[in-house]
């Protein structure tokens with residue numbers, strides 16, 4: 001992968017973080033039931049971390065002389081709690097695979113600083129995946 005392809009992939013990562021934020025906001029506001037209370041508390045932490053991820057990605061894209069995307073991938077609305085959490089998990093798992101690839105690619109391209117700044121995204125995405133797997137039982 002060349003640098004241009006790498007920046008394009010980072011921009012797709014950024015668009016997925018926008019989607020993640022929108023999805024969590026809708027799910028946090030609409031999921032009801034005492035059995036989901038602790039999960040909702042976790043999702044409220046996730047959504048703020050997704051904002052940090054989006055900011056980190058946008059800064060790296062700018063650093064690599066790209067233009068951070070403003071394109072939003074709109075998630076399908078979800079009203080059923082389990083379905084909502086399954087969608088959240090599917091998105092986190094897809095992001096986890098992408099961030100593993102991205103850290104590797106950054107190192108291959110001789111961009112260790114970029115790889116380092118992506119490390120927290122990878123780690124927190126791992127935690128989000130774990131939280132959601134736990135919530136779904």
Ligand SMILES: [Fe+2]
Pocket residue numbers: 017020049050053095125
């Ligand atoms: Fe994220």
Ligand SMILES: [Fe+2]
Pocket residue numbers: 020046050092124125128
């Ligand atoms: Fe996440």
